[in-house]
Amino acid sequence: MALRKIREMGDPVLNKKCREVKEITDNVKVLIEDMLDTMYEAQGVGLAAPQVGILKRIVVIDVTEERDEPIILINPEIIEEDGTQTGEEGCLSVPGMSGIVTRPSRVKVRAFDENMQEYEIEGEGLLARAFCHEIDHLDGHLYVERAEGGIHQVGQE
Numbered sequence: 001m002a003l004r005k006i007r008e009m010g011d012p013v014l015n016k017k018c019r020e021v022k023e024i025t026d027n028v029k030v031l032i033e034d035m036l037d038t039m040y041e042a043q044g045v046g047l048a049a050p051q052v053g054i055l056k057r058i059v060v061i062d063v064t065e066e067r068d069e070p071i072i073l074i075n076p077e078i079i080e081e082d083g084t085q086t087g088e089e090g091c092l093s094v095p096g097m098s099g100i101v102t103r104p105s106r107v108k109v110r111a112f113d114e115n116m117q118e119y120e121i122e123g124e125g126l127l128a129r130a131f132c133h134e135i136d137h138l139d140g141h142l143y144v145e146r147a148e149g150g151i152h153q154v155g156q157e
């Protein structure tokens with residue numbers, strides 16, 4: 001198990017657009033394993049590669065309570081979305097803070113898995129929110145840009 005340092009808001013790497021992954025090299029495999037370890041250790045529901053300083057289009061997500069259903073998205077794209085949900089959102093790169101963000105209530109994503117097989121996955125509620133939040137990271141965007149009324153410390157209004 002290897003943990004990577006999570007970059008925090010203000011680090012310019014978080015505002016850059018990530019490059020597509022062309023092939024699964026040994027480095028990419030290790031990166032994905034480390035991202036999963038880092039996300040679980042930090043008790044996050046998602047982590048994007050730029051959050052550990054790597055400008056590649058890779059995301060890991062797990063919104064389950066059991067923490068046993070990791071989703072790996074390589075070069076993900078949102079291909080369908082509908083509805084809206086408005087709720088609290090946070091980010092491992094903005095520790096201790098949260099904000100109110102409106103997202104689609106359901107999204108469908110097309111991506112490649114860790115074997116570079118293309119697949120589609122659909123999510124509602126928290127999973128839809130996580131897809132949108134993490135894919136934003138790949139284009140250099142943080143949820144704070146979308147937070148209605150700014151961000152506040154968790155537990156305070």
Ligand code: NI
Nearest residue numbers: 090091092093
């Ligand atoms: Ni985030």
